[in-house]
Amino acid sequence: TLTPEREANHAADSPDRPIGFGRIQRKEDPRFVRGRGNYVDDIVLPGMLHGAILRSPLAHARLVSIDTSEALAHPKVVAVITGKDLEALNLAWAPTLSADVQAVLATDKVRFQGQEVAFVVAEDRYAARDALELIEVEYEALPPVIDARRALDPDAAVIRDELPGRTDNHIFDWEAGDAAETDAVFARADVVVDQEIIYPRVHPAPMETCGAVADFEPVEGKLTLYETSQAPHAHRTLFAMVAGIPEHKIRVVSPDIGGGFGNKVGIYPGYILAVVGSIVTGRPVKWVEDRSENLMSTSFARDYIMQGQIAATADGRILGLRTNVLADHGAFNATAQPTKYPAGFFHIFTGSYDLEAAHCKVTGVYTNKAPGGVAYACSFRVTEAVYLVERLVDMLAQRLDMDPAELRLKNFIQPEQFPYKNKTGWEYDSGNYEPALRKALDMVGYDELRVEQAEKRARGELMGIGISFFTETVGAGPRKHMDIVGLGMADGAELRIHPTGKAVVRISVQSQGQGHETTFAQIVAEELGIPPEDIDVVHGDTDQTPFGLGTYGSRSTPVSGGAVALVSRKIRDKARLIAAAMLETRPEDLEWEKGRWFVKGDPSAAKTMAEIAMGAHGTITLPDGVDGNLDAEVTYDPPNLTFPFGAYICVVDIDPGTARVKVRRFVAVDDCGTRINPMIIEGQLHGGLADGVGMALMEIIEFDDEGNCLGGSLMDYLIPTAMEVPTWESGHTVTPSPHHPIGAKGVGESATVGSPPAIVNAVVDALAPFNVAHMDMPCTPARVWAAMQGRATPP
Ligand code: MCN
Ligand code: CUN
Known part of the structure; x- marks a missing residue:
């Protein structure tokens, strides 16, 4: 049977479809469903060569020598490029989007497993890959820094010792809010909940991996670069600055892209190497990474260790929030976010609540892991912020023995308070939270579910109901406050x-x-x-x-x-x-x-x-x-960001024998202001909710003590399929943005941002009979089992 949404979508191309906003079918889909999309790997140019990257097997090692002679002798190899060659061109290091530099090819050391060491250009992809094995590299292993908590220890190896005057792995300290005011509020609170909450490293894993085809035309001096990019114009400017090619002589084309999810915001060494390869050989060069390369070396997401505290009165009035975060940025600080905000928009961790004070401090550190940190539908780290506050609010409800819906309703910012200035500097444009939560409660049948849960508990069955309510901040600019490497966000x-x-x-x-x-x-x-x-x-x-x-x-x-x-x-x-x-x-x-x-x-x-x-x-x-x-x-140039919000409710059942979590139902009520195309919005939400199930229950990029990446394939890095997700139930309210020309707010990341806490809250709720107060993601059967035994989360 069809859900009402699907039925509506079937009617979407009826002759009386709207001219303007409304449910119309996607214009791009006929070419996608007929296999007529045009992705980077579909591009074939005359005389095109193929590149492959040799990557470091070690997480931290000194590069002693590289011998490329055998690879060069391969009959199909046209060029082999090493860090030394790039050094001669002044291209061995490229600026990142966070005022750091990143090695294009290693020259002095390798700093994470999977780091780029050499680039082979050959007549075909197979030959290029074969020739990688003919390159002899001598490494001298160094102690790796894997645990971010150890990164600032005095005896920790210094990862970025090539930077002048560097004696530690500290990147930045950043704070927002008022520390003293927050301390004062905490001092007079009746209840304080204090919890370490970890948002583990995950990866956006788009269906299409990253790739590029570079075509440098030596007579005109014009570079045409086909690449998987979420930001072609910004990339062009950066290429002009890095490669010294005049900007009007660069054309960046992003054809069809098979998913980005933030994975395709930055400029990866592979793109630059394709360009260098084309300049060196005088022929077009294609480079397309494989799945493991994508998972091991491109922009990961999250990796925040958050010590969070929430303060409230005994009757459930939330007074303040404070947090201290350790942010693992990997070996190069290559996160993508507006320059002013090294922790992205994390300081919206005050959520949807009217607080008296809030303070957050974020410390960024280097570790021997792949760089990145802002990706996977994160809204510049609102994901981490929402997870933190929504877990803390649930823990507070548990501590106060209050219903988590009731506690949220009691503390919401009220409609007449908008535009609302929060305690860390944001001005929320518009919002009306209570109707959204009430709608979600109605849709899910909250009261009946609590009755069902009580009955099941009496029988020893494990059922949980989890709520999350999120407020997002999306749509950066304005340009005067927001830029990426100096480019204003308009x-x-x-x-x-x-x-x-x-x-x-x-x-x-x-x-x-x-x-x-x-x-x-x-x-x-x-x-x-x-x-x-x-x-x-x-x-x-x-x-x-x-x-x-x-x-x-x-x-x-x-x-x-x-x-x-x-x-x-x-x-x-x-x-x-x-x-x-x-x-x-x-x-x-x-x-x-x-x-x-x-x-x-x-x-x-x-x-x-x-x-x-x-x-x-x-x-x-x-x-x-x-x-x-x-x-x-x-x-x-937008005057402000937009602040979409939503109420999510998740129902889970946990098998008491295997500790396997099954998401039985998920209700999502979203408000993104004026809705341009409800069908596309629902599609965005369904994808994001599936992401949420993945992160909450399955996905994690872990490392062993040596720095070996344990999530380098889709056998190890589990992403959800149709089997793991329920039929989504979605609803909406409409609170237009007062400053946006059509009143629309963004929605593309809402569900990924809002859903993980709903699922984890449901899991913890199901585990109430075991006195579990918190557990970290992903809630795999092994971890849930450990929690049921009263043990700490297993590794
Ligand atoms: N939309 C709408 N009405 C609104 C808001 C949005 O109809 N009030 C529509 C938009 O017009 C657009 C879509 O919904 O077609 C998403 O719009 P928006 O919220 O503006 O987000 P973006 O288009 O900027 O997409 C970026 C966002 C991000 S940052 C990630 S990460 C993510 C996401 O989108 N990556 C995606 N959704 C994705 N969906 C797919 N299929 N693939 C990705 O890589
Ligand atoms: Cu943070 S992932 Mo989207 O902003 O491209």
């Missing part, structure tokens, strides 16, 4: 209406599966009344689109969506002047109705957008100050 849009009234809109953000070709056409359709199928959305090619910072932190709708609405309105205004000339009346006498301008009081005297477009390109005399054509462009 985005452009260009809209061109062709003479026949068909349109093309060019945007600076980059879809990796979010359906931008549909939703951005819908924004134009809503504003101008042109049917979405008549609007082509162009993205992912720096030669064809306006500058902008790209897709991550669910910023496409909040930022580029705003740009597209505004550029449409610019066209609408211009169309009014042209329509007035065509109708021989004054612009003030015209009224807009979706798709046409008509004379006030005489709706039959009208010009449609198509007629106006032809007029703009035709022979009529245009009014003064109106140039021909119907084109416009804008750059949108």
